[in-house]
Amino acid sequence: MSKLYLVPTPIGNLEDITFRALRILKEVSLILAEDTRTTGTLLKHYDIQNRLQSFHIHNEHKVVARYVEQILAGETIALVSDAGTPSISDPGFLLVRECLKNNIPVETLPGATAFVPALVNSGFPSDRFFFEGFLPHKKGRQTRLKELAQYPHTLILYESPYRLIKTLEQMMTVFDPERPVSVSRELTKIHEETIRGTFAEVLEYFKNKPVKGEIVIVVGHKGDL
Structure with missing residues (x-):
């Protein structure tokens, strides 16, 4: 089933990520990242090759509808921030709210929070x-x-x-x-x-x-x- 995953990433030490988070990042159709360079370093460290696109405070209002449509069309998307749990003083709230309005399942993984x-x-x-x-x-x-x-x-x-x-x-x-x-x-x-x-x-x-x-x-x- 298509859904949105919120995936916590390490706040510093790259070892502070769960096996489940790594699996999700490998399996989803697309990863939305606050900074694709930062997330790219994490993915490279764990040999994860997946599509990355930018989702940050300066563009989230413009692109939220697009990603909701992609999930409704069958894609599964993971959202990550530069560090920690998305939506905790980081982008994520708008996308979660719009997904819920459109009856899209949202699953938040436990993990790093400073x-x-x-x-x-x-x-x-x-x-x-x-x-x-x-x-x-x-x-x-x-x-x-x-x-x-x-x-x-x-x-x-x-x-x-x-x-x-x-x-x-x-x-x-x-x-x-x-x-x-x-x-x-x-x-x-x-x-x-x-x-x-x-x-x-x-x-x-x-x-x-x-x-x-x-x-x-x-x-x-x-x-x-």
Whole structure:
């Protein structure tokens, strides 16, 4: 039966992919990739030869209808992002929604997602947490931080290495200064690290070294350290 598969891919270490995911990537009619070069490297590593086409934030509104039509015509399509699970702060939502509207089966495979190891590594309570993803870049950023500061659970945010310092500085002025924070970067890669402490301590650490790799910020509550 034709359907859409959402296939998680490694967030760094190429070994972090399931046997099932590799089988699906081999068997589908077409793979939609956020960046065909990144996915091409993964496919080459596992000797998978299949059709690749681009599906990213800049073209998804234009091409969604085309791929829905292809599935309705009998094709089976897999969607992957550059790293992790599609639709988690990555393209995928629009395609899933349109497939469901057209009664197309959607199957999401379990697999890599950056915020899960970052949350567990933090040592903060994980029975309840709020995943924010990326903050607004400009408009509404400060307002959103003030809202998040009131949440009673562990908070998880994504950030780029270029905005980490600014974000920590902004958070330090809004959040209780006694709240602990954990910053993970380069997860599953050679230079993986997780730094824990107060906002001031973590900020001081990253101010004194180059920041590389995608960032996950986890914020606990006073007493969690």
